[in-house]
Amino acid sequence: MKLFIDTGSVAEVEEIARWGVLAGATTNPSLLAKEDGEPEEIIRRIADLVDGPTSAEVVSEDADGMVAEGVALRGLDERIVVKVPFCAAGLEATSRLADLGHPVNMTLVFSAPQAILAAEAGATYISSFLGRLDDIGMDSAESLAEIVAAVRDNSTGAQVLAASIRNPIHVTTSATLGADVATVPGKILRQMLAHPLTTSGIDQFTADWQTRPEFAVWLKGLVDRSGATA
Numbered sequence: 001m002k003l004f005i006d007t008g009s010v011a012e013v014e015e016i017a018r019w020g021v022l023a024g025a026t027t028n029p030s031l032l033a034k035e036d037g038e039p040e041e042i043i044r045r046i047a048d049l050v051d052g053p054t055s056a057e058v059v060s061e062d063a064d065g066m067v068a069e070g071v072a073l074r075g076l077d078e079r080i081v082v083k084v085p086f087c088a089a090g091l092e093a094t095s096r097l098a099d100l101g102h103p104v105n106m107t108l109v110f111s112a113p114q115a116i117l118a119a120e121a122g123a124t125y126i127s128s129f130l131g132r133l134d135d136i137g138m139d140s141a142e143s144l145a146e147i148v149a150a151v152r153d154n155s156t157g158a159q160v161l162a163a164s165i166r167n168p169i170h171v172t173t174s175a176t177l178g179a180d181v182a183t184v185p186g187k188i189l190r191q192m193l194a195h196p197l198t199t200s201g202i203d204q205f206t207a208d209w210q211t212r213p214e215f216a217v218w219l220k221g222l223v224d225r226s227g228a229t230a
């Protein structure tokens with residue numbers, strides 16, 4: 001499963017892109033509205049940093065407006081994916097954008113029937129939301145499993161993108177259920193790093209190594225002799 005970062009923060013992408021785990025990014029109007037700076041510059045910078053598919057969302061409510069915004073957003077960078085909300089106008093816009101050769105991430109998908117419509121309209125990515133289903137007491141894993149099964153069985157090539165990720169377990173669930181991508185907030189990516197046994201293990205290795213100061217001298221000499229640089 002590929003990992004995208006779900007954010008509107010350039011600083012956050014700068015930090016986490018260094019880990020080498022990100023294949024793309026998603027933004028949405030709410031995430032961008034929280035940030036200082038111009039959306040155009042933010043979207044371009046994020047696309048540069050992840051150097052992969054970067055979703056930017058349309059906000060018009062009619063298909064003509066969505067198509068016009070989508071084509072304009074795509075003009076910013078060839079890595080932009082047009083994010084379109086699921087609705088009748090969104091399906092029409094997705095179909096028209098796909099016919100024009102533009103990749104679409106159909107967002108706000110909560111059920112397999114919706115996912116089937118999104119796939120048939122030509123969406124490249126289908127954003128299956130987890131956290132928002134949990135919020136209303138529904139089983140997000142069951143919904144994602146149905147969406148993955150429904151989309152796998154068609155020939156459109158649409159990819160299931162697990163979204164509205166609220167904790168590391170959502171990421172594991174997405175991978176084990178067969179999502180193609182999970183888009184994960186920076187906070188959750190940082191939580192995925194953490195394990196108390198990893199921290200204590202590193203501390204123990206460091207402490208044991210320091211009981212033999214000559215080892216540090218040897219390793220520094222090895223680095224110097226090899227000419228290795230960071």
Ligand code: E4P
Pocket residue numbers: 006026027028107127129131132163164165183
């Ligand atoms: C991503 O594409 C979605 O817009 C995002 O994951 C929504 O997350 P939220 O439900 O936590 O706002």
